[in-house]
Amino acid sequence: MHLDISESSPIGERFSLNNAADPDVGTNSVKNYHLSSSEHFALEIQTGRDGSKFADLILKKALDREQQPVHNLTLTAVDGGVPTRTGTASIIVRVLDVNDNAPSFEKDRYVVDVMENSPIGSLVIKLNATDLDEGSNSDIVYSYSLYTSERTQNMFNLNPENGEIRVKEMINYEDIKLYEMEIIVLAADKGAVSLSTPCNVVVRVEDVNDNQPEIEITSLSSRIPEDAPLGTVVALMGVTDLDSGVNGQVVCSVPGHLPFDLKPSPDGHQKNNTKQLDMISTPSQV
Structure with missing residues (x-):
């Protein structure tokens, strides 16, 4: 049996399982079910009006796809005959991802030195954010925050896809010696809410002897x-x-x-x- 269960499913949610079939009747038919040991799931047995037994899987502990994306369980059906006969089935629970992890940087603050004569297009720094989610929930988009000045945005180009910051205009040490920018990283998913994480990038301009006395x-x-x-x-x-x-x-x-x-x-x-x-x-x- 294959079950797809969201990691956001609430504790106590019930999932129906396929019934076991036993050609025997009466006490020789299916009387009970047992579930292999699991800290996340429990078994609840229901009895139909005709006396048949069927099992529901109950979530007893919240799931976390980033910790365990797949749970392998074994369901055992037991009849009431003598000797007792059993049948087993594998239950494969695949935990579906939700966007519950914000992207992260290796550092909260990056400081980089750039020569004032750096040619346009020179690489200043390549940011690398990671997201523990999967699929579209882990897609990374880099952008400037509203706290980054327009002058800085005009001086440096930020690639929204790969996080590269490159020189966009000629830098003059005598004009500005320090640029500070805040980069916002968005984990864009198909849901209504995206999670973001900021980091700070400081660009220090190094002087070049380009002025005569x-x-x-x-x-x-x-x-x-x-x-x-x-x-x-x-x-x-x-x-x-x-x-x-x-x-x-x-x-x-x-x-x-x-x-x-x-x-x-x-x-x-x-x-x-x-x-x-x-x-x-x-x-x-x-």
């Missing part, structure tokens, strides 16, 4: 007397590099044959990758 002359003495004392300030300038870290560090110098030198301004400490410098006269005569 810019020099701004803030003060300049185009003429100085030849007897100007050593250390006279000739020009005040600022040097800026939009890159960060070592890519934003600048080294300034003047040709060695010129009678000038560079030194930081007294109040020109480096700030925001801007270096304030004084050009001064050196021991060489001007």
Whole structure:
């Protein structure tokens, strides 16, 4: 006997079984049924008006397809003769899936580094969600949540089928250094309710040395007397590099044959990758 029973079936639900047939009559006919040991099912014997016996299978413990998708039982029919004769039948219970498991990620939060010069179409990360259900109940669909900014969605493309996140537009470290997105995974089934699980993806943009230093002359003495004392300030300038870290560090110098030198301004400490410098006269005569 083959029975298909939903894992959402309530405890106490009854399932009719086929009756055993015995050509004998009276006490030599079927008198009882026995069920093999099972923690999920029990047997209930009913007696018809003609005295015939038939059995119902009763669910006594909730089913879980993810733990045990198939239950194999043995039904034994016993007659009342002497000696007693028996007949057996196999009962195969297949547990039908319901969408009772939400998809899951290996992590709740993923952090990935991306170079700012990554070409369009570059793979950022491939998400992998799994669902313990089967069939359409385990079909995975990836999508952005409402908490993910439009700018981020325009910058990165999310494949709804395989969970790949790829670069959609050119990334500029100097514009945004950190993108944060929330990915919602839906287990789409044919029922009215789908289960979903969110995960957080943080994309850190790594700087590339793609900006050249810019020099701004803030003060300049185009003429100085030849007897100007050593250390006279000739020009005040600022040097800026939009890159960060070592890519934003600048080294300034003047040709060695010129009678000038560079030194930081007294109040020109480096700030925001801007270096304030004084050009001064050196021991060489001007």
